[in-house]
Amino acid sequence: MNANKVNWFARRAALNSTAAVNLIAALEENSRINAELFADSWPLNRFKLIQAWQRQRMAEDYQDFASQEDYFPAIDFFLTELYGDFGFIDRNHDLNKVYPAMVKLLPASMLDTLTDALVFQAHSLRMDMLMAECIQQLRPDLISVQQIDLKLYAELNHRVVAESSRRQQIGEVIKLGKSLVNVADHAILLRLLKMMRVPARAAGFGVLQTFLEQGLSAFQKMPDADYFLHTIEIREAAFIDQLY
Numbered sequence: 001m002n003a004n005k006v007n008w009f010a011r012r013a014a015l016n017s018t019a020a021v022n023l024i025a026a027l028e029e030n031s032r033i034n035a036e037l038f039a040d041s042w043p044l045n046r047f048k049l050i051q052a053w054q055r056q057r058m059a060e061d062y063q064d065f066a067s068q069e070d071y072f073p074a075i076d077f078f079l080t081e082l083y084g085d086f087g088f089i090d091r092n093h094d095l096n097k098v099y100p101a102m103v104k105l106l107p108a109s110m111l112d113t114l115t116d117a118l119v120f121q122a123h124s125l126r127m128d129m130l131m132a133e134c135i136q137q138l139r140p141d142l143i144s145v146q147q148i149d150l151k152l153y154a155e156l157n158h159r160v161v162a163e164s165s166r167r168q169q170i171g172e173v174i175k176l177g178k179s180l181v182n183v184a185d186h187a188i189l190l191r192l193l194k195m196m197r198v199p200a201r202a203a204g205f206g207v208l209q210t211f212l213e214q215g216l217s218a219f220q221k222m223p224d225a226d227y228f229l230h231t232i233e234i235r236e237a238a239f240i241d242q243l244y
Contacts, residue, residue, distance in 0.1 A: 008184050019111035021101045026118035027099070033125050046142070052065045053148045054128075057132075062237055065228065073218035074228060078173075080242065081211060082121055089134035098204040105196065107189065110212055118209075120172040128162040154200070154243045163244045166167045177219070177229040184220040 037044060058079060063073040102111070134156050135142060142148070157166065183189050193213050200209035219225050 015177055019108040019115070022086050022115045023102075023111050023118075024099065025124065026115045029122045030118050030125075032107075033122060033129070036129065043112070043132050043136040045088055046135050047128055049142065049148060050128050050131050051134070052085060052145045053153065055079055056145070057239075058083065062232075067232075070221055070223050071228060073157065073214075073221055075216045077215050077239070081214065082124075083220075091226045099152075099207075101203040105114070105199070107192075109179075109183050109186075109189065110193070113183055113212065113215070114208065116172070116176040116179045117215075120169070122177050123165070123169055123172060127161045127165060131156040134160045151243070164242045166235070166243065169230065170233060170240070172234075174229055176223070177232070180215050180219040181229075182223045184216045184225075185222075190216050190220060 036042065037047065059066070059075075062075050066075045106114075131153075135152075138156070138159075139147075139152070190213075193209065193216065196209055197206070197213075200206050222228055
């Protein structure tokens with residue numbers, strides 16, 4: 001690499017320094033979670049049941065949005081990308097592998113959006129892991145998501161998850177939503193992201209590029225993102241009121 005390219009990279013890294021530092025911190029936390037999830041004898045099957053129940057609950061609570069063409073992509077994005085079956089595993093692997101290229105190629109606003117997603121996801125996973133460990137002790141007979149109901153879910157939360165942590169989770173998902181809105185409002189950034197499909201794959205972060213593009217496209221299509229996020233905030237707060 002010649003001196004000009006090195007200097008350009010250094011300038012770009014400096015511009016994105018805060019975003020880059022925040023991203024690597026979130027990545028390291030998610031990497032620790034990955035290692036814990038797949039440790040020998042850890043109750044991964046219970047963890048999967050907890051996550052499946054949560055996705056079912058959210059799908060039911062937001063069916064009104066899912067039934068609307070303009071809002072469905074956003075609901076699908078949250079359920080499949082943020083609450084999906086270990087999609088974060090591949091994303092974190094990509095991040096570890098191609099972090100330098102991402103800092104070089106992605107604008108700080110996109111790095112911030114990825115960080116918000118990883119922070120929300122790490123916090124959510126930590127709570128799910130606590131509940132999985134609790135249900136392993138409390139209900140060793142539980143083998144199906146159909147055996148989980150609101151009463152049991154509330155009991156698990158009371159035992160191992162602080163109400164403040166649940167309310168913090170709401171703030172994190174709203175922050176992520178607003179981050180997506182802010183980037184999606186700049187059409188040039190979305191065009192840039194679409195243009196990066198091939199170079200992103202070549203650099204090794206095609207999965208992440210797809211994650212960002214789907215999220216931004218979903219929020220760009222919504223007629224009223226503020227209303228959508230406000231509704232999530234209200235409904236999730238009401239759900240937490242039920243739990244505690």
